[in-house]
Amino acid sequence: MEVETRKLSQIIDLNKIKVVNRPIAKAHGLPNECYTNKDYLFFERKKIFENKWVVIGVGSSIPNIGDAKPFDLLGIPLIILRDKNNNIRVYHNVCSHRGYKILQEECKLKNVIRCPYHSWSYDMNGKLVATPHIGGMNKHSCSNFNKSGSSLKEVKSYVWLDLIFINLNNNEIEFEKYIKPLSDRWAKFWPEKDRDLMVYSNDYGYFNLNAKCNWKFAIENYCESYHLPWVHPGLNSYSKLDDHYHIQGLPNRFAGQGTLVYNPRFKSKLNFPCFPSWPKDKENIAEYVALFPNVMLGIHKDHFYAYWLEPVSNEYTKEHMEIYYVGNEAANSKKFKSLRRQNFELWKGVQSEDLNIIEGMQEGRNSPSYNGGNFSPKMDNPTHHFHKWVASNLMK
Ligand code: FES
């Protein structure tokens, strides 16, 4: 047995993870330790957050050249920046000199990222370009020090639908291949050219919720529509449980649900413009997919959102909602402002309803009598897919 799996077995009985992969009627969900044990989080960071394609932000939050921000992925310090060629780059946020965490807060870089400790500076391509007094007073170079060996370490990244994905260990398949099954699924609603019409809303485009629970609860709750009648009476008034279908990604890297009757009632004579290729006979379809591990996507004929998770500890998660419309007028003009506000409030309301639920699940997991739970063989399939995904990655 691999060393890490053996270590994992010291905090969780591995049989409890293996039963997750049984057929749904005989399976249990992930055991309590996966939500309540602080040491377990180390394995999850290694096996999931370092090994997989993970979302760490959106390009719209650093819209201009030189915009840079720090981000900590479960304690791993990173820098996200927009370089001089308008490309988004991600670096490890640690100075090659003596290891200071270089970027402490969001900023606008002029030319370089300067480490505050001894002022070593890196250009936006990560190259070390200045090392003041490195060879003694007023000697800014040193014959036996080669700058080229001390660049910032870049992290493999890919921007898709404005979402910044990273694969920290550079060991996952190429992102284009990784996303193809989902991208192909949505090509019928949303061919590539239409996706480029998405514009981030600068006024009602973002909210954040702080969840006092493990990040996985947000995903497993998002995957299913079973809870709709009781948790979301507003949504359920026009999109009932019956109108939903399951979505299962193959290979298993996303899961979720769709509705046949997306039809919110806003107080306005206007309607948002729609994606031009969205089929007329599928106007009321909307799909809600969790792309594992940490982003929940929603596509509708007239807007898109990405709700991504920033896990902070085993029992605390920041949830970030980013909303996009079709074209700049819908996303940012005064004309559509009231509609945008109503749509924003709708989603904030729905996600807040879910927040109460997922926090309650965290509390429930303190019960030693709970064995990971028994799924509904009909209603919980997408959630089971997610549990299986986590379980199989833990055992790899
Ligand atoms: S640690 Fe960054 S310049 Fe010394």
Ligand SMILES: [Fe+2]
């Ligand atoms: Fe929900």
